Amino acid sequence: MDWTVIAEYMPLFREAAFLTVRLGLTGIAIAIAVGIACAVVLYYRIPVLKTLVSFYIELSRNTPLLVQLFFIYYGLPKIGISTNPVFCGISGLAFLGGSYMCEAFRSGLEAIPPIQSESAESLGMSRLQVMRYVIFPQALSISVPALMANVIFLMKETSIFSAVSIMDLMFTAKDLIGLYYRTTESLFLLVVFYLIILLPISILGSLLERRLRYAGFGA
Amino acid sequence: MDITDNKENMTEAPVLLSVRGLVKSFDGKTVLDGIDLDVRQGEVVVIVGPSGCGKSTLLRCINALEPIQGGEVLLDGQKIEKDGKNLTAIRQKIGMVFQSYDLFPHLTVLDNITLAPQKVQKRPRREAEEEAISLLKRVGLEGKAGSYPRELSGGQKQRVAIVRALILHPEVMLFDEVTAALDPEMVREVLDVILQLARQGRTMLIVTHEMQFARAIADRVIFLDEGHVLEDLPPERFFTEPGTERAKNFLHMFEFEAVR
Numbered sequence A: 001m002d003w004t005v006i007a008e009y010m011p012l013f014r015e016a017a018f019l020t021v022r023l024g025l026t027g028i029a030i031a032i033a034v035g036i037a038c039a040v041v042l043y044y045r046i047p048v049l050k051t052l053v054s055f056y057i058e059l060s061r062n063t064p065l066l067v068q069l070f071f072i073y074y075g076l077p078k079i080g081i082s083t084n085p086v087f088c089g090i091s092g093l094a095f096l097g098g099s100y101m102c103e104a105f106r107s108g109l110e111a112i113p114p115i116q117s118e119s120a121e122s123l124g125m126s127r128l129q130v131m132r133y134v135i136f137p138q139a140l141s142i143s144v145p146a147l148m149a150n151v152i153f154l155m156k157e158t159s160i161f162s163a164v165s166i167m168d169l170m171f172t173a174k175d176l177i178g179l180y181y182r183t184t185e186s187l188f189l190l191v192v193f194y195l196i197i198l199l200p201i202s203i204l205g206s207l208l209e210r211r212l213r214y215a216g217f218g219a
Numbered sequence B: 001m002d003i004t005d006n007k008e009n010m011t012e013a014p015v016l017l018s019v020r021g022l023v024k025s026f027d028g029k030t031v032l033d034g035i036d037l038d039v040r041q042g043e044v045v046v047i048v049g050p051s052g053c054g055k056s057t058l059l060r061c062i063n064a065l066e067p068i069q070g071g072e073v074l075l076d077g078q079k080i081e082k083d084g085k086n087l088t089a090i091r092q093k094i095g096m097v098f099q100s101y102d103l104f105p106h107l108t109v110l111d112n113i114t115l116a117p118q119k120v121q122k123r124p125r126r127e128a129e130e131e132a133i134s135l136l137k138r139v140g141l142e143g144k145a146g147s148y149p150r151e152l153s154g155g156q157k158q159r160v161a162i163v164r165a166l167i168l169h170p171e172v173m174l175f176d177e178v179t180a181a182l183d184p185e186m187v188r189e190v191l192d193v194i195l196q197l198a199r200q201g202r203t204m205l206i207v208t209h210e211m212q213f214a215r216a217i218a219d220r221v222i223f224l225d226e227g228h229v230l231e232d233l234p235p236e237r238f239f240t241e242p243g244t245e246r247a248k249n250f251l252h253m254f255e256f257e258a259v260r
C-alpha cells in the first residue's frame, strides 16, 4: 500500500464522507418524521390514512433502494417532475427508511399498556396531549434500539447513492479505482471512512440503550 | 375506623352524579343491564359484588372510557358522552383511581401530579407544584416528590395516584379496588387516605372487597350482580339483613365459622 497515494486521496474521501453524512442524516431525519406520523396513524387506526400507510409500507419494504432511486431519478422526470441527484438520494432514503422507522415506533407504541392512556384521559387530557406527554415519550424509549439499528442500516444504504451519480464515498472509490487502478488504497480509505461514520453511531446507540435500561421504565 | 355519622341530611343534598338505565355490552354480551344510580353531593357510595359482575365496567362507563349501548350518565345535569365535545371538561370533575398502578413511569411523582393541572387546566407550574406538595404532605409522601414511580411501594403509588386525581379538584372520586393489588400491610395506608377524604365530605363512588372498610365508610352500599343493582341499602342494613339471597351468599364468602 502506498501511503503517499493515501495522503493524496484523503481530501477527496473526506469531501465524499461529508456529503454521505449530510445526505444520510437528512434522509434519516425525514424518515424518522415519516415513521412517527405513520406509526401514529396505525396506532389510532385512522380510517383511509391507515390503508394508505399500509400500502406505502409494503411498497417501501418490498422494493430495493436501488429500484426506488432509479424510479425517482429516471421515472419522475418522465412525468414532468425534475429531480437532481441530491434530492433523489435524500428522498429515496426517506422513502425506504420511513417504513422501517414506522415499524420501530409502532412496536414501541403498542408496548405501552392501555391503562396509561386511560388514566391520562381520565385526567381530562385530549388525545393529542395523551400521545405527546404520556404515550410517546415511553414508546420512544422502548423504540431506541430498533431506531438506532435503522439509523445504521440506512447509513450503510447510502452506498447505493453512487448509482445516481452522487459523489459519495462509494462513488469516489469506484472512480479512483476505475481511473488509476489504485484498488488497495481506495478500498482501504473506503472502509476507514465508513467506520469513522458508523462506529460513533453504534457507540451512541449502545450508550443510549444502556442508559434507558438502567432508567428501568415500567411499573 | 370510626367515621362520624353526620349524614342525616343526605337525602336533601342535590344529586351530583346520575346513572340512568345504563346498558353496556361487550360483543353482544350484556354486562350492565339497565343500571340506575344517583349519588348525592357529599355521599359515599360503595359498590360490591362478585368478581366479573361489572363493577369496573360501571366506573369506566361513568368516566366515558367505554362506549355505552343505552341509558345515560349525568354529572351536574350534564351528559357524559364518549365523543362529546365537553368531555375533557367533565372528566376533570371526575377523579378516578384504578386497581393497577397507573402512574406515568417516565415522570417523577411531582411531574405525574402536575402534568394535568398544567396542560389541561393551564395552571402555572409554581402554583401546581405548591398544591402538589401540600397534597403529598396530607398523604404522608412529601419526601417522595422527586422519586420515580419505580422507587415507590404499591401503597405509595396508589396514594400518589389519589393525589394526582385530587389536584384537579374533582367533584366526585371513583375508586376501583385500589387496594386489591397491594400487599396486606399496605392496604391500611391507602384506605386511611380515602377515609380522610370521606371526613372532608367528598363525594365518592368506591368499588372494594374490603368489607370492614365498606361498612365504615359507606353511606349506601350497592350490591351489583348479573347486570343489575340488586341492593341499595345503608351499610348497617346491607351487612346484617340484605334483602336478596344472592347478597347473603356473597357476604357469606367473607365470613368464617369456628372450626371447633
Ligand SMILES: Nc1ncnc2c1ncn2[C@@H]1O[C@H](COP(=O)(O)OP(=O)(O)O)[C@@H](O)[C@H]1O
Binding pocket: B026, B031, B049, B050, B051, B052, B053, B054, B055, B056, B057, B058
Ligand atoms: N374490554 C372487554 N371486552 C370484553 N369483555 C369485557 C371487557 N371488559 C370487561 N369485560 C367483561 O365484562 C364483565 C365485567 O367485568 P368487570 O367490570 O371487570 O367486572 P368486575 O370489576 O366486577 O370484576 C366480565 O365478564 C368481563 O369479562
Ligand SMILES: [Mg+2]
Binding pocket: B055, B056, B057, B177
Ligand atoms: Mg374490577
